[in-house]
Amino acid sequence: MNSDLPDRDPARVTTDGPARVSADTAGAPLLTVRGVHRRFGTGATAVHALRDVSFDVAAGTMVALVGRSGSGKTTLLNIIGGLDRPDAGSVLVDGTDVTALDEDGLSLLRREKVSYVFQTFGLIPVLSAAENVGAPLRLARVAAQERERRVELLLELVGLADHAQQRPGEMSGGQQQRVAIARALAASPRLLIADEPTGQLDAETGLAVMALLRGVVESEGVTALVSTHDPVMIALADRVIRISDGRIEEQPAEHPGEQTPERSGERSYDRSDEQIHSGSGERSHDRSDEQTHEQSGERLRGGDIS
Numbered sequence: 001m002n003s004d005l006p007d008r009d010p011a012r013v014t015t016d017g018p019a020r021v022s023a024d025t026a027g028a029p030l031l032t033v034r035g036v037h038r039r040f041g042t043g044a045t046a047v048h049a050l051r052d053v054s055f056d057v058a059a060g061t062m063v064a065l066v067g068r069s070g071s072g073k074t075t076l077l078n079i080i081g082g083l084d085r086p087d088a089g090s091v092l093v094d095g096t097d098v099t100a101l102d103e104d105g106l107s108l109l110r111r112e113k114v115s116y117v118f119q120t121f122g123l124i125p126v127l128s129a130a131e132n133v134g135a136p137l138r139l140a141r142v143a144a145q146e147r148e149r150r151v152e153l154l155l156e157l158v159g160l161a162d163h164a165q166q167r168p169g170e171m172s173g174g175q176q177q178r179v180a181i182a183r184a185l186a187a188s189p190r191l192l193i194a195d196e197p198t199g200q201l202d203a204e205t206g207l208a209v210m211a212l213l214r215g216v217v218e219s220e221g222v223t224a225l226v227s228t229h230d231p232v233m234i235a236l237a238d239r240v241i242r243i244s245d246g247r248i249e250e251q252p253a254e255h256p257g258e259q260t261p262e263r264s265g266e267r268s269y270d271r272s273d274e275q276i277h278s279g280s281g282e283r284s285h286d287r288s289d290e291q292t293h294e295q296s297g298e299r300l301r302g303g304d305i306s
């Protein structure tokens, strides 16, 4: 498959196998949430959607955010992604205090550091898959040739190289969500936020999409915060944060620098590509991280768009 891909600038796209959480970055928080409070409304009818929420997320990990409907997951993700502001507290993403940014700063944050994957995909219906994936690169004024190259690699990564010209309405829900994941990765974000990304998908397709997310966390070195209700998907995460009635219910001990197999990138997870391409949903015990690279051929982080 790799031989079909165009020549690449090795300075932009590495080919040296899966990304690992290196010793110097392992355990370092990519995300720091401190004392976040969000209230909707006032007086007796006020809803305290988040109450004194604090946690850290280490770089290069995939964290599942779980909780019942109305527990505050979307509110929390929106605040972390700069789509909403807390009444109190702070959020640091890769050293940037999101809560202190003005609108321009938030736009820049969303363009450069944080990407979203939504339950409803959020694709632009009149654009092809390739144009949707390329949209953030257009915004970032990436030159056409480089943009085309990255779009091709990204669609390859999510197994949709043959669907580049199809519009969202001509694709299945699972395919649309894979386009959305490719688009979210286009600008090489540090943090990928996914709000119930499989909520609209059947169980098998949902698992394949989640396994794909799991794969890109490792291959692209991205950090992912994913809200989900699905226990199978929770099992794919490095760590689970539970939220109940706006409060973090359970905070598993984290020891910065500690290298579990999961955190060191040695984790073996289900093979997303076979599941996606065959739709079988069968569990593979192959070393998926190696295969991810054999099949996608690339680690896109490092393919900076500037």
Ligand SMILES: Nc1ncnc2c1ncn2[C@@H]1O[C@H](COP(=O)(O)OP(=O)(O)OP(=O)(O)O)[C@@H](O)[C@H]1O
Pocket (backbone or CB within 6 Å): 040, 041, 047, 048, 049, 067, 068, 069, 070, 071, 072, 073, 074, 075, 076
């Ligand atoms: N814009 C808003 N105005 C008023 N109340 C809101 C608003 N947004 C959220 N809420 C309330 O805040 C609480 C948390 O909502 P949130 O959407 O964050 O929950 P959730 O865990 O994402 O739920 P679900 O799993 O159903 O998506 C709920 O009680 C909700 O009704």
